[in-house]
Amino acid sequence: MASVDQRGVSDAIAVTLMLVLLVLAGAYLHSFGFTALPAVASRQLQLQTSYLYHALELAQPENYSVSFFRAIAENLLDIGEPAVPGSVIREELSRALDFLCPPEHGARVELRFENRLWVQTVPENSAPSGDEYVFSGTVTLVIAEAENHVAQVEARVSLYPL
């Protein structure tokens, strides 16, 4: 049996422990260098999501003079003839999202009025698998009927890595 004076076994254990500690400390120290960059990417995606929302709120599809959100809201409300037919705005929105969406990211546009829902994703049928960056607001339409009233359509835009 090894005595304390011989120290063969205890030295081997001490050196191994120190090596393990060194590897752990190295991994821990290096992990600090990589925490800032994912946070920046996350902030940029949140910014891009809010800009995508406002771009769709302001920009108009080709050959029409109402914004994307207003055109979709008119189709959702189902009041009279919408300024842009449903099939046309769906195609135009898909084209716009393809262009506006950051590379390697998917986008989802959702407008809701009471129990009616308009959902569109790019690429088609894609879904967020992890992080999702969301910006939401309301689209207000004044409906001129027998009695004027205001309809508020909830709009939600999200971006997610593919």
Added chain:
Amino acid sequence: MDLVRIFRSIVVALLVVVFLALLVSAYSSYRVGLSTAKLADACSSIANHLALNELAYTAGGNTVEYAVDPSRLDQLPELVGVGQENYSFCVQISTLDGWSASHGDSVPPDTPVAALSLPVAVFDNTKLVPGVLEVQVWRA
């Protein structure tokens, strides 16, 4: 016994040296990461400032935020200060129908650059169309 002590001392000294090298390397990597993050944040800040102020489309005296007017590209300054640092930048505005305009110097070689593309509405003289504002930023 002396040989064992010498060996043990050498191993401990070696571990201490490796640990110090690791510490220096980790600090250096931390500084690079922080500097890159700072540049990327400055890029976001500059792109946001351009879209909401310097390039914002004005209709009837009112500024329309998130809509950019390409005719204001020529009025942009050469440098922008963020925090205590000055940054150079170049801007490109492109629209869905393939039109594009740019402003600013080209990126100097071997310079760290941060880039950001923001979806915006672009004023094309008659209406607001979907477009992208792309900003590239580097330290002046």
